[in-house]
Amino acid sequence: MKMRMAFGLLCVSxxxxxEPPAQSDLPRQDLTRMRPDERTSLEQLIGSGFTGMGEDAxxxxxxxxxxxxxxxxxxIVQPWRLTDMASQKMLEQxxxxxxxxEGVVLVALHGPEEADKVKRLLERRAIPGTxxxxxxxxxxxxxxxxxxxxxxxxxxxxxxxxxxxxxxxxGDLVRQLLAEEPDPEKTPAGDVRSxxxxxxxxxxxxxxxxxxxxAGDLKGGEAALEAAWExxxxxxxxxxxxxxxxxxxxxxxxxxxxxxxxxxxxxxxxVIRKMNARTQRLEIAxxxxxxxxxxxxxPEAVLAPFxxxxxxxxxxxxLNALGDVGTPASxxxxxGEMRNAPVACxxxxxxxxxxxxxxxxxxxxxxxxxxGTTGREYQDWLNLYNTSPEQAQDAAGRSITGADGRPNxxxxxxxQMLTYPGFDLAYQFQRPDxxxxxxxxxxxFVEEAExxxxxxxxxxxxxxxxxxxxxxxxxxxxxxLVGNRAVAGEAQANAxxxxxxxxxxxxxxxxxxxxxxxxxxxxxxxxxxxxxGFALAMSSSDSRWTISRLxxxxxxxxxxxxVFHRLLTWGGEASDDPRDEENYQMSRLAVDFLRSGPYPxxxxxxxxxxxxxxxxxxxxxxxxxxxxxxxxLDQQILDWLGAP
Numbered sequence: 001m002k003m004r005m006a007f008g009l010l011c012v013s014x015x016x017x018x019e020p021p022a023q024s025d026l027p028r029q030d031l032t033r034m035r036p037d038e039r040t041s042l043e044q045l046i047g048s049g050f051t052g053m054g055e056d057a058x059x060x061x062x063x064x065x066x067x068x069x070x071x072x073x074x075x076i077v078q079p080w081r082l083t084d085m086a087s088q089k090m091l092e093q094x095x096x097x098x099x100x101x102e103g104v105v106l107v108a109l110h111g112p113e114e115a116d117k118v119k120r121l122l123e124r125r126a127i128p129g130t131x132x133x134x135x136x137x138x139x140x141x142x143x144x145x146x147x148x149x150x151x152x153x154x155x156x157x158x159x160x161x162x163x164x165x166x167x168x169x170x171g172d173l174v175r176q177l178l179a180e181e182p183d184p185e186k187t188p189a190g191d192v193r194s195x196x197x198x199x200x201x202x203x204x205x206x207x208x209x210x211x212x213x214x215a216g217d218l219k220g221g222e223a224a225l226e227a228a229w230e231x232x233x234x235x236x237x238x239x240x241x242x243x244x245x246x247x248x249x250x251x252x253x254x255x256x257x258x259x260x261x262x263x264x265x266x267x268x269x270x271v272i273r274k275m276n277a278r279t280q281r282l283e284i285a286x287x288x289x290x291x292x293x294x295x296x297x298x299p300e301a302v303l304a305p306f307x308x309x310x311x312x313x314x315x316x317x318x319l320n321a322l323g324d325v326g327t328p329a330s331x332x333x334x335x336g337e338m339r340n341a342p343v344a345c346x347x348x349x350x351x352x353x354x355x356x357x358x359x360x361x362x363x364x365x366x367x368x369x370x371x372g373t374t375g376r377e378y379q380d381w382l383n384l385y386n387t388s389p390e391q392a393q394d395a396a397g398r399s400i401t402g403a404d405g406r407p408n409x410x411x412x413x414x415x416q417m418l419t420y421p422g423f424d425l426a427y428q429f430q431r432p433d434x435x436x437x438x439x440x441x442x443x444x445f446v447e448e449a450e451x452x453x454x455x456x457x458x459x460x461x462x463x464x465x466x467x468x469x470x471x472x473x474x475x476x477x478x479x480x481l482v483g484n485r486a487v488a489g490e491a492q493a494n495a496x497x498x499x500x501x502x503x504x505x506x507x508x509x510x511x512x513x514x515x516x517x518x519x520x521x522x523x524x525x526x527x528x529x530x531x532x533g534f535a536l537a538m539s540s541s542d543s544r545w546t547i548s549r550l551x552x553x554x555x556x557x558x559x560x561x562x563v564f565h566r567l568l569t570w571g572g573e574a575s576d577d578p579r580d581e582e583n584y585q586m587s588r589l590a591v592d593f594l595r596s597g598p599y600p601x602x603x604x605x606x607x608x609x610x611x612x613x614x615x616x617x618x619x620x621x622x623x624x625x626x627x628x629x630x631x632x633l634d635q636q637i638l639d640w641l642g643a644p
Contacts, residue, residue: 020176023162030169032090032149037245040274041144042152042163044241048195049188050075051158053107053132061122062130066105074104074177075154076170078129079145082114082121086148093167094151095128101171103178107132111140142199143192156180159188194234201235202242209239213250222254222600229262237267244271244283249626250600252283253608257601260286265296277311282611285317286604289461292321299325300333307333312352313611316359316522323363323464328392331367331382334360338375351524354493358521362464369396371419371467407442415471421446423470429500430476441503445470448507452514455538458603459595459610465521469495472506491516491535511539523614529567530610530619533587543592545641553585563590563637564630568620589637597640599627 023046034042052069059067066073078094080087091108098104106129110118115133122131134140144150153162153170155177162173205228212220225243228236240263243255259271268287275284288306296302299322306318322330338360364378365371368385370392372378385392400419402408407418407425417424420442427437453463473481478499482490489498489509496517498509515535519526526534537543550556558566563586570583594609595602605626612622623630 020161020173020180026162026165026169030166030173032151032164032166034147034149034164037242037247038144038147038150039164040245041242042147042150043274044270045143045152045160045192045195046163047189048160049158049191050077050152050154050160051188051191054193056136056138058133058135060110060119060131060133061127062108063105064130067107067130067132070105070154070158072103072156072182074156074174075107075152076104076129076174077107077109077145077152077154079109079111079140079150080127081111081146082118084148088127090149090151090167091128094170097167097171098174101174101178104174105130109134109140109145111146112137138200139192139196142196142203144199153177156182157186157188159186160192195238198232198234198238201232202238205232205235205239206242209243209254218250218598218600225254225258229258233262237263241271253601253605253626256283256286257604260290260604263290263294265291265294265302268294269302281311281313282608282615285311285313285611286461286607288314289317289321291318292324292462295325300330304333312356316356317461319356319359319363320461320464323366324462326363326367328368328382328385328389331364331378331385335364335375335378335382338364338378340374355521355524358466358494359464361466362521365467366464369393371396371399415469417469418442421467422449423468423496425470425472428471428473428477428481430474430480433474436474436500438503441472441506444503444507445510448510449514452511452538453518455541456515456518456534459534459607460518460522463518463521465517466494468517470510471495471497472500473497474500489513491520493517493520508539512536515539519610523610525614526610527568527571527613527619529570529583529587529590530613532584533567533589533591536584536588537591537595543596545589545592547641550589550641555582555585555589558582558586559589559637559641562631562634563593564623564633568630593633593637593640594627598636 023043053067055068057068076094078091080091095106098106108127108129108131110133112135115135140146149164151165152160153165153173155161161177165173205224208224209221212224225236225239240255240258243251244259246252268291272284272287277284291302303318303322306314309315339357368381370381372381381392381395384395400408400421407420410417410419410424415426417426425442429436471481478497481497488505489496489512491513496513498506512535515538516531519531519534550559567583567587567590595606599605609622609626613619620630623633627633
């Protein structure tokens with residue numbers, strides 16, 4: 001018996017000495033059953049300061065010591081309602097779990113409603129703990145304490161440590177917190193009262209958004225949230241986070257886009273940590289990509305964990321973000337994985353590995369200015385940079401132009417290619433004619449490609465893809481390359497083929513195909529209507545549509561019959577069929593509607609549709625998930641156009 005007793009004492013001692021678990025480490029049975037959005041909102045309080053109920057606390061019964069200021073006591077804030085017997089039962093169970101413990105206060109917090117009835121109840125029977133009335137509703141509703149299953153456990157340092165804990169687990173957690181040695185260096189991050197004020201402002205903002213949506217003004221709700229970032233950043237942040245965790249994709253996508261556009265790096269990282277890596281991979285990738293536009297203090301440290309992600313979309317987003325904020329030395333984070341650039345490959349399938357490799361080469365070029373075609377070349381350049389940055393920069397310049405300032409000449413197979421920023425150019429003339437070569441065209445190509453990339457940025461983000469091949473061919477050379485005489489240009493995963501002609505015609509062909517390159521560098525398996533429609537939409541900045549424009553393009557009748565009704569069955573190769581030209585224009589209309597029509601956060605919504613298709617969802621199902629059933633979309637397009 002003595003040996004067993006000694007063993008038991010050792011176990012207790014070891015348990016007390018152990019570090020209390022984090023909220024994220026608690027087993028599921030230790031947590032109360034709450035709605036996911038309510039739990040997410042409540043757990044956002046973890047780590048925030050909660051030093052006491054304050055001078056305005058209205059104490060109705062129970063001890064008043066340590067309530068206004070907790071003063072190194074462990075505090076359990078247990079909400080209850082007069083009309084909710086389950087909450088009263090939970091309060092009693094928590095009180096039983098704390099029986100006999102010293103240095104602990106139990107706050108039985110009631111909301112502002114039915115104050116007189118609460119007082120009369122207390123005259124008839126006792127309620128465990130110190131009953132506090134939140135008469136002005138400064139904490140109860142704004143902090144989400146009115147949710148079924150909500151409670152908070154505050155540690156000695158005045159920081160919220162746990163949220164939404166089952167009564168059966170409260171006792172053990174409090175004992176572990178009591179065993180912690182107070183550390184003067186530990187200070188909570190922020191204060192729950194500030195969060196409550198933000199939550200109150202966010203609740204008012206959410207009401208304005210909901211009122212606009214109920215009135216059928218979807219864009220009005222988006223405008224209200226957009227404006228709030230200027231007036232009350234904290235409220236806008238809280239509202240956006242709640243929308244991200246909302247019940248509908250309408251809410252979720254608006255919250256996602258607003259956070260990506262406006263939230264600071266710490267907020268983005270906190271949001272990402274609380275997301276489901278399996279079910280929200282595309283959403284996480286969007287927020288990781290946004291880190292590149294927020295310029296965190298230590299971008300490499302912030303992005304390095306995401307560069308190791310097993311998810312291709314998250315890794316690609318982290319690489320692109322590094323392209324925004326990294327330095328030449330940042331190349332070391334991924335150069336060991338680089339193999340051959342797509343421009344150097346005759347076969348490039350644009351699968352996940354190929355897209356990731358293309359991004360690596362694109363980011364490597366952005367960081368260094370060096371045009372390499374293998375990972376080994378970039379490793380050698382990095383070694384040179386580490387010893388002599390000046391020589392490395394000279395080498396970067398020489399990788400594109402020679403000593404005479406003209407493009408370098410490279411050979412791939414039978415093609416001789418000239419090196420320019422972003423692409424290599426080859427002329428494929430069946431009948432060689434030097435007069436057809438215009439040195440003014442390549443710089444115009446560079447400028448046009450940059451313009452397309454800027455227009456695509458709101459949807460795809462800034463895309464850093466490996467330099468591609470561009471082939472310009474006369475009729476014979478072009479046909480030999482693509483086997484199709486019906487088009488002026490064609491894009492493949494790592495190449496663009498352009499029929500030779502006047503400069504404006506070739507620039508237009510580049511503009512109409514480069515959008516495909518950007519999309520293929522980001523997502524796989526896009527349907528023809530979305531691929532060609534996106535490329536056409538990115539070829540110019542004009543996204544305005546009217547009935548008059550439909551008539552000019554001779555597609556007014558086809559649009560009346562249903563845009564998606566036709567496009568969702570469109571496939572096959574490009575041809576000179578008149579219906580193909582109709583489909584091209586209708587696909588552009590469809591993309592412009594999806595990103596600029598009545599739906600809020602259209603750019604992010606369209607990106608998520610592309611992402612869902614890329615991960616195996618059909619285009620019809622993806623549209624229904626983020627917009628509406630395609631049949632309904634056909635009618636909405638007509639309404640958007642103002643069709644009779």
